[in-house]
Amino acid sequence: MRRRDLLVLSLLLPLAACDRGGQAQQLNIAPVPIGPDDECAVCGMTIRAQPGPKGQLFLTGQARPVKFCSTVDMFAFALQPEHRGRIAAVYVHDMAGAAWDAPADERFVPAREAWFVAGGQQHGAMGRTLASFHRRADAEAFGAERGGRPLAYDEVSLDVLRALRDGAGHQGKHS
Numbered sequence: 077m078r079r080r081d082l083l084v085l086s087l088l089l090p091l092a093a094c095d096r097g098g099q100a101q102q103l104n105i106a107p108v109p110i111g112p113d114d115e116c117a118v119c120g121m122t123i124r125a126q127p128g129p130k131g132q133l134f135l136t137g138q139a140r141p142v143k144f145c146s147t148v149d150m151f152a153f154a155l156q157p158e159h160r161g162r163i164a165a166v167y168v169h170d171m172a173g174a175a176w177d178a179p180a181d182e183r184f185v186p187a188r189e190a191w192f193v194a195g196g197q198q199h200g201a202m203g204r205t206l207a208s209f210h211r212r213a214d215a216e217a218f219g220a221e222r223g224g225r226p227l228a229y230d231e232v233s234l235d236v237l238r239a240l241r242d243g244a245g246h247q248g249k250h251s
Contacts, residue, residue, distance in 0.1 A: 105134045105165040107184035116145035127177045128200025129169040129208040136164045146201040172214035188229045191215035196224030204240040
């Protein structure tokens with residue numbers, strides 16, 4: 077190998093290592109506890125004071141999460157065009173067995189793996205909410221008991237949020 081090739085290789089090797097390290101760090105983004113003074117990024121309410129499931133998400137390139145007092149506010153933020161492609165990780169409470177008025181920080185699960193019950197009578201911080209569950213069976217049981225239908229993460233849309241706000245719920249099909 078020529079000296080010039082070795083010089084180029086020695087300059088590129090650290091860059092490649094940094095990239096792999098950044099990807100690994102990005103993949104290991106974990107939810108953080110909700111502090112007593114944390115406020116919702118959408119409505120400004122104190123998060124801990126609100127009932128029901130909460131959410132948090134990490135935007136690409138940001139080390140601190142954006143936190144929300146409800147799954148509805150989280151989706152309202154996440155579904156905006158300026159945020160959609162920038163979400164590195166998103167978490168919600170698994171409400172199976174959780175205290176509705178104060179779900180524990182240890183109950184955060186990846187939202188993209190969660191199931192959301194829309195259209196039920198259970199209220200969260202912003203009125204009717206999207207009750208979140210890690211397992212579909214738990215979401216189905218919740219819906220059967222309190223009303224509403226399970227939706228996968230990708231099935232939650234601005235139309236679903238509008239229906240919750242308007243009190244109509246969501247009666248669409250689920251897979």
